Amino acid sequence: MSSGKPVMELGFVEEGEAWRLCSPQFPSKVGGRPAWLGEVGVPGPDALQCGLCGKQLAFLLQVYAPSAGSFHRTVFLFCCRNPCCHKGTETQCLKLPRKNDTYSYNPPPDTGPDGEECITYQLKCGLHLCRVCGCLGPKTCSKCHNVNYCSKEHQLMDWKLEHKKLCSVHFDGTITAVADHGFLFPEYEIVTEAEELVTETGSRDKNESGTEKDKESLPSGIGTSLEGIHLDEQELDAMANHETKEDKVFNNFRKSIALEPEQVLRYCRDGEPLWISQKNIPRKKDIPNCGCGTKRIFEFQVMPQLLNHLKVDSLEDSIDWGILAVFTCAANCSAEKQYVPEFVWKQEVVGDTV
Incomplete structure (x- = not known):
């Protein structure tokens, strides 16, 4: 019997076939390059810079989340790879473009393409993407003019790793393998299932001893x-x-995560976040309204368990969070047909907040 409360969907990571993580499949995924849902208004480098250190943000994850008035809608999350920018409770390093008008209403094909390369560095509209991060790349190599970058920093990364050996006036930009620049996070597919609530008697499977x-x-x-x-x-x-x-x-x-300790994401639009600490819980006035004037509501949160899959753990400084709570426009800005920024609230783990 339904309680009338919105259903909480739990997200888990698993290895996915490359073609399933491409834009035409409307994927929910972690890491790799962003699978842009549309080509109009793709955010440029200036929109994806860390508000603290000024470096380019790295794509963290995207969640395919259709809603009323938006048959195709994806929320993208980026973060800074500089550990120093993850101290305290700053949220400037995290930005959320969102897109709600792209492909046809037909479902995506359920089989992989034959002989089609999934990684592309040029959109159909003619815009080029950065060879390192997969975001918009307005800068080109001054010698061959056939590779694009979002910043000088990423151009230098590629030059040291690969492009120095290939660059010439005769180079046509073709590369048979995708280089690992050490900037992207490992790529996984996000799969979801409805959360099973714990009963007052103990657990979901009603084990005999309890x-x-x-x-x-x-x-x-x-x-x-x-x-x-x-x-x-x-x-x-x-x-x-x-x-x-x-x-x-x-x-x-x-207690809430004990039954599914591997969850990396909790999705429940207009639901409530699962806070990890009593400290630094936002008040209503702390969540800014959308640019259209409508209030923002909770949509999903990223769990600390995701850090275990990102290969960022170290004995020294590392990126870190307790939870990342994502708030989006309650009206879904149905009149907007482009990527727009949303809001992230970062909460530290217990004992780290000041």
């Missing part, structure tokens, strides 16, 4: 420390009252 699942929801060590100890009602109330708001929020986060 003890193991319950223990997973408790803070580390609490389950074993209570075994064999009988506490009266007053003592139990005292312990419950001692739990701080911070404990409750984090414990609720742990």
Whole structure:
């Protein structure tokens, strides 16, 4: 029986066939180059620069999210690869172009193309993409004029790795293999399934004992420390009252993801984020209205588990987040037929927020 609440969809990463991650398939995916949903208004380099260090943002993920009035609609998320820009609670490094008018209403083909290269550096409209990041590349090599870049930084990356060996007045831009410049995140397909809610009795699979699942929801060590100890009602109330708001929020986060610990994304348009900390939860006034004047609503959040798949862990500085909560225009800007910026709220993990 439906409760009337919007359904929370959980996202997981898995290896995907290259052709399934191309634009005509309207993919939801992590890493690699962005699969632009349309060619009109593709954001240029200036729109995809970090607000802190000025470097080009890296494509993090995209979510295909059709809605009323927008048969084809995708939300794109970019982030800075500079670890220093991920300190504190800054959100300038994260931007969200969105597109809602592109392909026909026919469903995409369910088989891969024969002999067609999925990676392209030129859009059908004639615009060229950066060979390093796959974003708009208005700059060209001054010698061969056959490769494009979004910035001098990416041109230098490609020059050192590959283009220095190939560049000449006779080079036509053809490359048989895609070079790894170390800038792109590993590429995965995002698959989703509806979240199964935990019942009051314990778990979704109603295991007979009910003890193991319950223990997973408790803070580390609490389950074993209570075994064999009988506490009266007053003592139990005292312990419950001692739990701080911070404990409750984090414990609720742990309990909510315990059944599906590999989830990297939670999607529920007009739902509620699952906060990881009591600190730095935005107030209504902290979420700016869309440029059209309409308020923004929660659409999805990126989970910290995604970091495990991005190969960014190190003993030194690394990009990091607790959650990334994405808020988009409630009216979906149906009159807009181009990419527009949306809003991201970054929340740190417990203990890191100041």
